[in-house]
Amino acid sequence: MSWYGAFAALVRVAAPVAARVRVTGIEHVPPSGPFLLIANHQGLLDPILIQAFCPRPVFTLTKSSQFRGSVFRWLLPRLNAIPVRRYQVDGQVVRVALRVLERGQALGLYPEGERSWDGRVQPFRLGSIRLMLKAGVPVLPARIDGSYDVWPRWSGVPRRAEVRIHFGAPLYFGRHDRRADREAALAEAVRRTREALGAAA
Amino acid sequence: MALAHFLFRCPLCGHDPMAGKGDQAWCGRCGARFGRARSGCRIEVRQGNEPSEPRPAAELADAIDAWGGPMTAATDPNGTIRYEARAQARWRVGEEAVRYRGRLMGFQERMGASTPGVLRATGDRLEFDPEAAVPANAWDWFELRAIQTTSARLQIRTGAGELVQFRFEEDSPRRWEVLARRLVSRAYDGQGGGAVVEFQPQIVLR
Numbered sequence: 001m002s003w004y005g006a007f008a009a010l011v012r013v014a015a016p017v018a019a020r021v022r023v024t025g026i027e028h029v030p031p032s033g034p035f036l037l038i039a040n041h042q043g044l045l046d047p048i049l050i051q052a053f054c055p056r057p058v059f060t061l062t063k064s065s066q067f068r069g070s071v072f073r074w075l076l077p078r079l080n081a082i083p084v085r086r087y088q089v090d091g092q093v094v095r096v097a098l099r100v101l102e103r104g105q106a107l108g109l110y111p112e113g114e115r116s117w118d119g120r121v122q123p124f125r126l127g128s129i130r131l132m133l134k135a136g137v138p139v140l141p142a143r144i145d146g147s148y149d150v151w152p153r154w155s156g157v158p159r160r161a162e163v164r165i166h167f168g169a170p171l172y173f174g175r176h177d178r179r180a181d182r183e184a185a186l187a188e189a190v191r192r193t194r195e196a197l198g199a200a201a
Numbered sequence: 202m203a204l205a206h207f208l209f210r211c212p213l214c215g216h217d218p219m220a221g222k223g224d225q226a227w228c229g230r231c232g233a234r235f236g237r238a239r240s241g242c243r244i245e246v247r248q249g250n251e252p253s254e255p256r257p258a259a260e261l262a263d264a265i266d267a268w269g270g271p272m273t274a275a276t277d278p279n280g281t282i283r284y285e286a287r288a289q290a291r292w293r294v295g296e297e298a299v300r301y302r303g304r305l306m307g308f309q310e311r312m313g314a315s316t317p318g319v320l321r322a323t324g325d326r327l328e329f330d331p332e333a334a335v336p337a338n339a340w341d342w343f344e345l346r347a348i349q350t351t352s353a354r355l356q357i358r359t360g361a362g363e364l365v366q367f368r369f370e371e372d373s374p375r376r377w378e379v380l381a382r383r384l385v386s387r388a389y390d391g392q393g394g395g396a397v398v399e400f401q402p403q404i405v406l407r
Contacts, residue, residue, distance in 0.1 A: 042242070065351055067299055067309040077301035083309050087347045087358045088402050092307050113401065114349065117207050117375060118258040119242025127402060148242045152258070154207040154375075155224050161240055 003078035004057055011052035018045065018158050019150050023053045025167035030056070034101040034137040035170065038128075040121045040197050041110040043147035045163070050108060050142055051080070053165055059100045060108040061093060086113060094131060101135050108142075111193070119148040121199030129189050133182045136175020141168040141196035168196050202353050202374070204244070208235055209271065209373035212264035213248065217274045218373075235261075271380040275322060284380060285321040286372035288355075290329050290338075292316075293364035310364060320355075320367050322380055324387070327357070329367070338365075342388035349401040350378045357381070358403075 001009075015021050029035075037058055039050055047060050062081040067073050076083075082100075084093040100107050111128035112121060132139055142165060149161035173189050176182040205221030216230035224237040236245040238255040246261075247253035275284035294313040299306045318331035328339040340359055347358040354366040355377045369377065386397045389406060399405040 063351065064299075064307065064309040068312075073299060073309070077299065077306055083299050083307035085308060085310065086349060086351070086402055087356055087364055090307070090402065092305065096306055114351075118262040120259045125401065126399065126405075146240070148258075149238075149240045152207075152237070152242075154202045154204050155237065156202060157224065159237070 003075075004051075004080050007079050008052045008057075011048055015049065015052065018160055019049070019146070019163040020161070021049060021053060022162065022164045023167075024164070025169075026055060028167045028169050029054060029140060030106075030138055030170065032104070034104050034135075035106050035140050036101070036132055036135060036137055037106055037108040037140045037142055038132070038193055038197070039108065039110055039142040040144055040199065041112045041115050042119055042144055043115060043151045043153070045147050045150055045158075046110070046115075046144050047108065049144070049147070049163060049165060054106070054142070054167070056106050058106045058108040059097075061097065061110070089127065094134075097131060098135060101137050106140075107135075115153040116148070117153055119152075121194065121197055124190055124194065126186060126190070129186055129193065130182050132193075133173055133176040133185055133189055136173070138170040138172060139193065140170050141193065142166070143168065143197050171196055204235060204237065206353070206373040206375055207258070208244075208261060208265065209376040210265055210268060210274070212261040212268075213246070215268035215273070217271075270383070271376045272383060275380055282324040282384065283321065285319050286377070287317070287370045288320040288329070288367040288372075289315040289317050289370070290320070290331070291366045291368075312366065315368070320369075320377070322377075322384055324384065327381065327384075329365075342385045345381075345385060345404065347401045347403050348378065348381050348385065350374045355381065 051058050059080040061084045064083040064085045067083050082096050084090055097107050109128045111124040113125040116122055144165050146161055146163035151158040204224050205219045205226040208219050208226050210217035211228035213233045214231040216228050219226045226235040234247045238245045242258050243255035244258050245253040246256050275282050291312040293310045295311040296308045299309050316331045321328040326339050326341045330337045344360045345357050349356050353374050354368045355374050356366045358364050382400050395406040398407045
């Protein structure tokens with residue numbers, strides 16, 4: 001078993017200690033081929049729970065500061081985490097992300113870029129949406145509710161609560177190779193993605 | 202972090218700053234108390250002897266904004282903007298490649314040692330005065346290229362390529378993020394530069 005598989009299995013076993021996890025919409029997860037998973041970000045556990053409960057392995061863009069220290073630098077790549085420098089336009093992460101998708105694998109993005117302070121879906125970082133339009137693969141919306149109650153950004157302590165993960169029907173935006181085409185499609189892609197995550201436009 | 206970092210001023214009466222510890226926060230003026238609720242992105246609010254009432258965290262955030270957010274405490278009666286707090290600053294000293302199975306996955310910044318000092322925001326710039334006898338740092342708002350909070354730190358990137366993180370000893374990183382963003386917006390607005398529509402990964406104007 002891979003490190004990723006072992007970690008996901010461990011999380012599924014241990015998750016009930018921190019949260020009652022309810023997962024719906026599994027039938028929407030593409031059984032094969034590349035896809036981009038787009039999720040809202042309410043709490044620290046979101047990427048861990050998504051990776052554990054999505055039936056396909058998911059690579060996740062993870063802030064580069066998480067890779068500090070030899071343990072995390074060794075472990076995180078084995079858990080399909082890809083470092084992203086959030087404070088600059090990171091060309092390397094785009095190359096790696098597209099390579100993952102070209103291999104037919106799944107890539108997870110949190111287009112808000114950081115955890116919400118108040119539970120609302122924040123404005124999207126447009127770079128995530130541009131990547132989505134450049135990749136041209138199916139986009140799987142994953143709506144998470146309740147992880148704010150387990151561990152809000154401002155708290156140092158997790159508390160048990162119910163977390164619901166809903167995988168919605170995939171969205172298709174087509175592939176936009178030209179920058180001008182991506183820019184023209186941007187606003188509509190943001191609107192549809194936010195709508196799919198149940199967020200205000 | 203703590204609830205008082207999120208609710209850095211009282212959503213009910215506007216008093217600034219809030220007091221608090223961990224998942225509890227309270228207002229020194231109106232006496233309202235705030236605590237973590239069970240579900241629904243809510244925060245328990247209790248006023249006087251009334252029973253506590255869970256209210257949406259978003260509603261409380263909007264109320265803080267309606268009181269003026271961080272700007273009231275940062276503006277003196279003459280309209281001069283000046284706000285400061287003790288902070289530990291760290292500069293990026295390099296980047297390391299993250300590789301897996303021989304492939305380059307990306308890069309991770311290496312931060313230098315902490316420098317204690319005072320971070321100050323004025324109408325024109327952000328300044329950091331270190332405690333040690335080394336030169337102070339100052340960045341015009343126009344020099345900043347990105348602003349964000351990462352965990353409990355305010356992080357800025359400058360036009361000169363510096364990446365600096367500030368960890369506050371007592372103040373709220375959220376307050377500082379909102380304050381810095383408002384002052385950057387105000388600076389561009391004052392020069393007719395347009396509205397700032399993104400603050401990270403880079404400041405973008407429309």
